[in-house]
Amino acid sequence: MATITQHPAPRSVWRSRLLSGAPRVAFLAVAVALTLGPVVWTVLTALRPPSEALGSSPLSLDNLGFDSFRAVFDQVDLWLLILNSVLVTGLCAVGQMFTACLGGYIFARVPFRGRGVLFSMIMATMMVPMQVTIVPVFMLIRGMHLSDTLLALILPAIPTAFGTFLMRQYFMTLPPDLAEAAAIDGASPWRTFRSVYAPLATPGLAIVGILAFNYHWNEFFRPLIMTISEKNFTLPLGLVSLQGNKGTGSVAVVLAGVVISMIPALLVFVFGQRPLREGLTTGSFR
Amino acid sequence: MTTSAPSRTQPSTTSKVGEKRVTATLSTQRRKERLLATVFLAPTVIGIFVFTVVPIVGSFLLAFFRWDIISSPRFVGLDNFTSLGTDRTLRVAFANTIAFVVVAVLLQLAVALALAVLVQGHLPTWLRSILRSVFFFPLILSAASVSIIMSYLFNQDFGLVNQVLTGVGLPDVPWLTSGPGAQLLVVLVYVWQNFGFSFLLFVGGLASIPRDVYEAAAIDGASGWRQFRQITFPLLSPTTLVASVMAVISALQIFDQPYVLTRGGPGDSTRTVVMVIYENAFQQLQFGRASAIGIVLTVFIMLATALQFRLSRRFIHYS
Numbered sequence: 001m002a003t004i005t006q007h008p009a010p011r012s013v014w015r016s017r018l019l020s021g022a023p024r025v026a027f028l029a030v031a032v033a034l035t036l037g038p039v040v041w042t043v044l045t046a047l048r049p050p051s052e053a054l055g056s057s058p059l060s061l062d063n064l065g066f067d068s069f070r071a072v073f074d075q076v077d078l079w080l081l082i083l084n085s086v087l088v089t090g091l092c093a094v095g096q097m098f099t100a101c102l103g104g105y106i107f108a109r110v111p112f113r114g115r116g117v118l119f120s121m122i123m124a125t126m127m128v129p130m131q132v133t134i135v136p137v138f139m140l141i142r143g144m145h146l147s148d149t150l151l152a153l154i155l156p157a158i159p160t161a162f163g164t165f166l167m168r169q170y171f172m173t174l175p176p177d178l179a180e181a182a183a184i185d186g187a188s189p190w191r192t193f194r195s196v197y198a199p200l201a202t203p204g205l206a207i208v209g210i211l212a213f214n215y216h217w218n219e220f221f222r223p224l225i226m227t228i229s230e231k232n233f234t235l236p237l238g239l240v241s242l243q244g245n246k247g248t249g250s251v252a253v254v255l256a257g258v259v260i261s262m263i264p265a266l267l268v269f270v271f272g273q274r275p276l277r278e279g280l281t282t283g284s285f286r
Numbered sequence: 287m288t289t290s291a292p293s294r295t296q297p298s299t300t301s302k303v304g305e306k307r308v309t310a311t312l313s314t315q316r317r318k319e320r321l322l323a324t325v326f327l328a329p330t331v332i333g334i335f336v337f338t339v340v341p342i343v344g345s346f347l348l349a350f351f352r353w354d355i356i357s358s359p360r361f362v363g364l365d366n367f368t369s370l371g372t373d374r375t376l377r378v379a380f381a382n383t384i385a386f387v388v389v390a391v392l393l394q395l396a397v398a399l400a401l402a403v404l405v406q407g408h409l410p411t412w413l414r415s416i417l418r419s420v421f422f423f424p425l426i427l428s429a430a431s432v433s434i435i436m437s438y439l440f441n442q443d444f445g446l447v448n449q450v451l452t453g454v455g456l457p458d459v460p461w462l463t464s465g466p467g468a469q470l471l472v473v474l475v476y477v478w479q480n481f482g483f484s485f486l487l488f489v490g491g492l493a494s495i496p497r498d499v500y501e502a503a504a505i506d507g508a509s510g511w512r513q514f515r516q517i518t519f520p521l522l523s524p525t526t527l528v529a530s531v532m533a534v535i536s537a538l539q540i541f542d543q544p545y546v547l548t549r550g551g552p553g554d555s556t557r558t559v560v561m562v563i564y565e566n567a568f569q570q571l572q573f574g575r576a577s578a579i580g581i582v583l584t585v586f587i588m589l590a591t592a593l594q595f596r597l598s599r600r601f602i603h604y605s
Contacts, residue, residue, distance in 0.1 A: 028404055031397075032420050038478075039423075041446065042435050103330035106323045122330070125338045129539050129587060131560050132580040135567050136344030137337060139355070159333020183315060189322045218428030220542045221560075225568055236430035240546055243434050251438050258431045269426045273419060276426070281486050 046259045050250040068252035069260070072242075075253060078260065080231065081238040085217060085261075088153045088234055093212040095158035097205045104167020105193055105201075109179060119168070126161045130221070138225060152226040153234070157216060163208045166282055170204030171197065207279040210272040217265055235261040349578040354571040366578035376579065378554045379562045382469070386558065387537040387590075390473045394533055395526070397481045402488035403518065418489065422482045429479060429542035436475045437462065437547050465555030468548045472556050475543050480536070484529045491525025492518070520601075527598045534590050538583065559583050 047064040050071045072078055107119050141152045174197060182192040220236045227233055233241070239261060243254045268276065349366050353359035370376055405417045424432065440447050440461040448458050461467045495518065503513050519526075541560040544550060550557035559579065567576035 024404055024407070028401070028417065031401055032417070035420055035424060035478075038432075038435050038439060039427075041439065045438075099329040099333065102326035106326045110319050110323045110326075112320060112323050118327075118331070122334055125334055125342075127588075128338070128342055129535075129580075129584055131539060131563050132345050132577075132584050133338060133341035134563075135573050135576050135580070136341035136348065138567070139344070139573070140336070140341065142355075156333075156337040159330045159337060161330075161334060161338075164330050189315070189319045193322070193326075214426055218426075218430070220428065220430045220546075221564075224545075225564070236428045239434060240430050243437070243546075251444075254434060255438070258434055261431060262427060265426045265428075269419075269423065273422070277422060277486060280425070280483065281490060 042255050043259055045252055046255040048252045050252050068250070068256040071250070071253045072256045072260070076238055076242050076257070077230075078238070078257065081233055081235045082260075084150060084232060085235040088150055088223075089213055089216045091154045092157045092216040093209045095154065096160045096163045096212045097209045099158055100160055100163030100167045100208050101198065101201055101205055103164040104169075104204075105171050105197060107164065107168040108171035109176070109197070110189070122161045122164060126165075134222070134225060141226065147226070148228045148232055150227075150232060153216075153219075153223060157212075157222075160208075160212075163212070166208055166211075166279065167201065167204055169282065170201060170207075174200055203275070206272065207275040207282075210268055210276050211279040213268055214265065214276060345577045345580055348574050349581055351574045353573045355573065356571070359574075362574070366575045367582075369575070370578060370582065375554060375557065376559075376562050379557045379559050382555070382557060383538060383540070383559045386469070386473060386476075386540060387534055390476050390537050390540075391530060391533045393473065394477045394481045394484055394537075395530060397477065398484035398529070399488050399522075399526075401481075402485050402492055403514065406489060406492045418486075421485050424479045425482045427479065430546050432479050433475060433543050433546035436471070436478075440471055462548060463552060465552055468552060468556045472540075472544050472547060475547065476537070476540060479543075480533070484533055487525055487529045487532075488522065491522050495521045523598070523601060527594065531591055531594050534594065535587055538587050538590065 044061075044064070046068055047066070049063065049065065049067045052063070107115065137156055138147070141147050141156070146152045146155070178196050179192050182196050183189075187195070218236060219234070220240075223234045223237045227237065230238070230241070235257075239254065239257045242257055348359075350361060350363060351359040352362045352365070401417075401421055405414055405421075409417070439445050442448055442458060442460050442463060445461070447461070452458055459467055461471045499517055499521070500513060503517055508516065539560055540558050541564065544556040544558055545561060545564075548556045550561050560583070563576050563579050563583070566572045566579060
């Protein structure tokens with residue numbers, strides 16, 4: 001035991017030689033620069049006038065303004081893209097929060113025969129990659145006469161296995177005594193849900209909503225397949241097609257569009273980082 | 287709540303009449319619960335049935351047909367599967383995808399693990415949380431936006447990356463116009479956007495390793511590298527398994543980045559399996575064939591996952 005004092009204290013040991021001092025700081029600094037660099041460059045370039053996006057040195061701060069932002073509104077119907085994206089993302093998020101809340105509550109709190117089996121089956125559907133189901137879903141949508149509408153993007157996205165799983169986990173963390181107390185006080189099961197559990201579920205619902213927002217705001221594959229006419233494009237699709245028009249597309253103008261499309265995601269990141277992080281990694285640790 | 291707790295045990299001690307009423311209310315209560323369960327589960331169960339279960343079954347059936355939506359479907363047996371073997375584009379796409387998964391996943395895990403270890407060591411709490419946010423940040427962007435940004439940064443004529451490379455005396459890299467360049471670019475862009483996810487998993491895993499293990503090792507005089515090799519890495523192996531399984535599953539489905547960056551080119555050098563599914567279905571209107579490829583991809587994902595669990599059994603350590 002006496003030997004302990006001859007060794008460095010654990011605090012400084014944890015900061016072991018390999019990872020200590022300048023090399024570590026340098027490594028982290030490079031990593032931060034490489035992670036944020038492209039985004040900083042994007043914002044700076046978008047702030048340059050359309051004609052001289054690439055002329056000036058990449059980090060100079062002269063001549064910055066919002067001309068490219070104005071130009072992107074002239075070149076594409078950006079308001080329509082924004083409206084479409086907001087509609088699709090908003091309705092997907094609200095729909096998922098709604099169905100996941102109801103389903104998660106039942107799977108966590110109301111026993112019935114076959115509940116375990118039904119839940120496992122729903123969970124199993126998460127393992128099937130979207131590429132397998134996309135063709136039949138496309139045909140279903142076509143059969144419903146919804147092809148090339150925003151509903152084609154919204155409707156299939158609302159029932160959510162993952163959201164149901166998240167909400168079930170969440171409801172299971174709430175004390176079961178609340179339900180018993182409510183039942184003894186004569187509350188109906190509906191009343192118990194509505195007045196006791198649903199109000200307590202807000203943080204769980206926030207996770208579902210934020211995850212849904214982040215996913216559908218950025219989604220590319222499904223909109224590419226389900227929408228045909230430009231009036232139904234969402235932002236990512238509109239930006240890619242704007243970039244494709246190489247003839248007219250100034251780098252600064254395209255990047256101005258990209259920056260605009262990032263703003264809501266950025267707001268969610270700032271205000272919903274913790275729930276987003278927790279939601280993403282839920283299910284990876286059992 | 288405190289007042290209601292005793293009444294829970296009371297039915298057994300009350301009179302026969304009271305007992306009957308309790309059972310009666312219990313059964314109406316039960317009925318109401320069942321009704322609630324039915325109504326509440328309907329949207330999810332019906333929705334998942336219609337938009338996931340039916341399509342899965344549909345995909346399996348469709349794989350045995352030749353169908354272009356316009357004319358009526360024709361049963362072709364296993365033709366859609368057997369013809370896949372001779373499809374050169376698909377073979378190339380599979381080879382590309384596998385090579386991509388191997389390189390991208392290894393790089394992603396290595397970067398994520400290194401950064402997680404560096405961030406987790408002695409740093410002020412505020413700095414650690416800032417760094418965590420920074421490395422998590424690319425995950426919130428759309429793959430389409432990221433790919434657009436990178437296609438400019440890596441442009442051979444005016445891109446900043448090549449300007450820097452030539453500035454320090456390195457040769458110009460034809461990122462978008464040569465096969466190997468484009469393949470490397472897709473890997474870099476994908477890893478740039480996704481390492482944060484593995485990073486989050488590793489940070490969580492590292493936090494669960496008890497500090498005193500390191501203290502004991504330090505007392506025994508173990509160096510930093512030895513501590514990493516003999517403590518951190520083994521104790522982190524369950525996390526590494528999860529991180530690698532998830533990374534492989536998602537990398538096998540890559541589409542957005544190569545589609546936006548290169549449309550699969552130059553030649554077929556960045557064409558992926560999902561891209562071939564997309565082209566078969568929505569450009570060539572070969573829906574049966576596209577379904578068959580989708581099924582093959584799913585089987586492939588399942589095999590890759592099973593293989594990783596298999597391999598991991600040999601070296602995984604649960605503390």
